[in-house]
Amino acid sequence: MWQEVLPNAWSFQYSQKNAVLVPAAALGVGGMVVCWLMSRRKVKRLEVGDGWWGSGERALREKEDERIRPFRIEISDKEIEDLHRRLDQARYAPPLEGAAFHYGFNSDYLQKVVAYWRNQFDWRKQVEILNKYPHFHTTIEGIDIHFIHVKPPYVPHGRAVQPILMVHGWPGSFYEFYKIIPLLTEPARYGLGDGDVVFEVICPSIPGYGFSEAPHQKGFDTRATARIFHKLMKRLGFKEYYVQGGDWGSSITTNMAQMLPESVKGVHVNLVFITIRGFKKLIQVMLGAYVPWLVGFTREDVRRMYPFMQKNVYDILRESGYLHIQATKPDTAGCGLNDSPVGLAAYILEKFSTWTDKSFLHRDDGGLERKYSLDELLTNVMIYWVTSSIVSSMRYYKENLSRDPSLSDNTRFGVYVPAGIAAFPEEITHVPRCWAKTIFKNIVSYSYMPRGGHFAAFEEPKLLAQDIIHFVRRVEQL
Numbered sequence: 001m002w003q004e005v006l007p008n009a010w011s012f013q014y015s016q017k018n019a020v021l022v023p024a025a026a027l028g029v030g031g032m033v034v035c036w037l038m039s040r041r042k043v044k045r046l047e048v049g050d051g052w053w054g055s056g057e058r059a060l061r062e063k064e065d066e067r068i069r070p071f072r073i074e075i076s077d078k079e080i081e082d083l084h085r086r087l088d089q090a091r092y093a094p095p096l097e098g099a100a101f102h103y104g105f106n107s108d109y110l111q112k113v114v115a116y117w118r119n120q121f122d123w124r125k126q127v128e129i130l131n132k133y134p135h136f137h138t139t140i141e142g143i144d145i146h147f148i149h150v151k152p153p154y155v156p157h158g159r160a161v162q163p164i165l166m167v168h169g170w171p172g173s174f175y176e177f178y179k180i181i182p183l184l185t186e187p188a189r190y191g192l193g194d195g196d197v198v199f200e201v202i203c204p205s206i207p208g209y210g211f212s213e214a215p216h217q218k219g220f221d222t223r224a225t226a227r228i229f230h231k232l233m234k235r236l237g238f239k240e241y242y243v244q245g246g247d248w249g250s251s252i253t254t255n256m257a258q259m260l261p262e263s264v265k266g267v268h269v270n271l272v273f274i275t276i277r278g279f280k281k282l283i284q285v286m287l288g289a290y291v292p293w294l295v296g297f298t299r300e301d302v303r304r305m306y307p308f309m310q311k312n313v314y315d316i317l318r319e320s321g322y323l324h325i326q327a328t329k330p331d332t333a334g335c336g337l338n339d340s341p342v343g344l345a346a347y348i349l350e351k352f353s354t355w356t357d358k359s360f361l362h363r364d365d366g367g368l369e370r371k372y373s374l375d376e377l378l379t380n381v382m383i384y385w386v387t388s389s390i391v392s393s394m395r396y397y398k399e400n401l402s403r404d405p406s407l408s409d410n411t412r413f414g415v416y417v418p419a420g421i422a423a424f425p426e427e428i429t430h431v432p433r434c435w436a437k438t439i440f441k442n443i444v445s446y447s448y449m450p451r452g453g454h455f456a457a458f459e460e461p462k463l464l465a466q467d468i469i470h471f472v473r474r475v476e477q478l
Contacts, residue, residue: 044412044413044414045258045259045261045413046223046226046255046258046259046413047259048227048230048259048260049223049227050141050227051141051220051224051227051228052141052142052217053141053142053143053207053215053216053217053220053224054141054142054143054216054217055142055216056216058142064139064140064141064142065139066138066139066235067138067139068136068137068138068235068236069136069137069138070134070135070136071135071136071137071146071211072131072135073127073130073131073135073211074127075123075124075127079386080123083123083341083385084118086340086341086342087114087117087118087341087342088118090114090340090342092107092110092111093107094107094108095107095108100361100362100363100364100366101350101353101354101360101361101362101363101364101366102361102362104346104350105346105347105349105350105353105366106364106365106366107346108364109364109365109366110342110345110346112365113345113349113374113378114342114345116374116378117341117345117374117378121374121375121378122375123382126375126378126379126382129178129379130175130178130379133148133149133150133178133181134148134149134150135147135148135211136148136149137211138232138235140228140231140232140235141224141227141228141231142216143207143212143213143214143215143216144212144213145204145205145207145212145213145228145232146174146204146205146210146211146212147174147202147203147204147205147232148174148201148202148203149200149201149202149236150181150185150200150201150202150203151185151200152185152186152198152199152200153185153186154186155198156195156198159195159196159198160198161198161199161200162197162198162199162200162241162242162265162472162476163199163200163202163233163236163238163240163241163242164184164199164200164201164202164241164242164243164244164468164472165202165203165204165229165232165233165241165242165243165244165253165256166180166201166202166203166243166244166245166249166457167203167204167206167229167243167244167245167248167249167252167253168203168205168206168209168245168246168247168248168249169245169246169247169248169249169250170209170247170248170393170394170396170397171347171348171351171380171384171393172247172380172455172458173205173209173210173380173383173384174203174204174205174210174383175379175380175383176380176455176457176458177201177203177457177458179457179458179461180457180461180464180465181201181203183461183462183465184198184199184201184465184468184469185198185199185200185201186198187199187465187469190462190465192462192465192466192469193469193473196473197469197472197473197476199242199472202232202233202236204229204232206225206248206249206252206393206396207220207225207228208220208389208392208393208395208396209389209392209393209396210383210384210387210389211383211387214389214392214395215392218399219399219403220395220396220399221396221399221400221403222248222251222252222255222400223255223259225252225255226252226253226255226256226259227259229243229252229256230256230259230260230263233263234263238263239263240262240263240264240265241263241264241265242264242265242266242267242268242472242475243256243257243264243266243267243268244267244268244269244468245269245270246269246270246271246454246455246456246457247271247454248396248400249269250269250270250271250272250273251273251400253267253268253269254267254269254273254415254439257415257416257417257419258413258414258415261415261416261417264417265417265418265475266417266418266419266420266444266471266472266475267415267417267418267419267420267440268419268420268421268422268445268467268468268471268472269419269420269421269422270421270422270423270424270427270456270464271427271428271454272421272431272435272436272439272440274411274431274435274436274438274439275411276312281435283295284296284297284434285308288301288302288305288306288308289302289306289308295434296432296433296434297432297434298432298433300448301430301432301433304423304425304430305430305432311429311430312429315358315428316428316429319354319355319428322347322351323397323401325394326394326395326396326397326398327397327398327400327401327402327405328398329398330391330394330395330397330398331391331394331395333394334390334391334394334395335391337390337391338388338390338391341381341385344381344384344385344390345378345381347390348380348381348384349366349368349377349381350366351454352368352372352377352455353366353367353368354366355426355428355453355454355455356371356372356426356453356454356455356459357370357371357426357453358426371459372458372459376458411438411439414439414440414441415439415440415441415442416441416442417442418442418444418471418474418475418478419436419440419441419442419443419444419445420443420444420445420446420447420467420468420470420471420472420474420475421433421436421440421443421445421446421447422447422449422456422463422464422467422468423446423447423448423449424449424451424452424453424454424456424460425448425449425450425451425452425453426451426452426453426454427453427454428454433446444471444474444475444478445467445470445471445474447467447470449463449467450463451463452464
């Protein structure tokens, strides 16, 4: 009897266990699948798409010329003579007494800058400096893309070279990176480590800036730029690379990481675009000055952000008048700037004053020569002048802000590749780490830089190079 009962009892117990275990296992596996699917849904990619920015319609069967063509900046006597004639004929309006830079570029100091430009500035010498790095052109999506490509002169045995794409903004140019390039390609020579991290640097000109051809079609924005720069890096033979940028360069490189994260090993920025809206941020702003630790701020965040209305509303309104013009009708003001080198210099160099240090507003000379030489500043202006690119560079604001007026589109996608942020104290606006995390989901390096402003590579190349090397070193160790 018991021989018959025992198997039946065992069978009953086994079926009971199955009745519990099978649904539990199914629930567990199902939960894992749901979590996996939800996690996949969260990681939204920016669509790569395609584009055509050349003149006229794209020839359907015509294959694009993918050659990398060497390029040199050329100069002519006629070009210099025309510049001098225009400088000689400039008219000036006298500034208000005691105005300093509060009303914009002080015309008394402007006359001194123009006198130096006319009589002492040597454009031929500066062109030789510009040509010291290898320049190239290549055609992508119908327009010629200009870039410089600098390889390290020496690589220690067994050390990998890290390719890095560095992108400028407005009113800058590829020239901003000339002082930081040797620090990245030869870091050991300049005391920046033992050479464990060495870079190969690629600095393109945004289409419509400098020696990159301007788009001939409407709608060219940071996404289109990101796609073109990915194509550039692929054309150069790179499968994975780092990207770095400030100003528009920050938005472009952020889009590159959102678009093809498998190609971007890490993104380093010195400006984060973010909007201050939503109930949570409102509470953080209200409590941050009193209990910063409660809302995720640090003491340094508080020092840089408060008084909040002054630093995040009034100062930004004062410094963003140009933005409203360029985001609406850029060609109107641009036509005048393209015709007058003096007007162009005033318009561009005023940004290098207060965007470098807000206190320079109170100085008659705008503090321009405290951080830069006139040769450096005028070389950047000349890149806009000789290429007639001021109008097309200004249009970039309209193309981007027409699509995304708050520049908050990045938050819809997020950046999941390793990110490094260098927060310079004189930047136009400060974004604390807890806010940056709403876009950059994997911050491996966030640095409060001791000094410097908006044009970090131009103004503080060694500080920026140190932070980039520190960031890349941490990523390579992950």
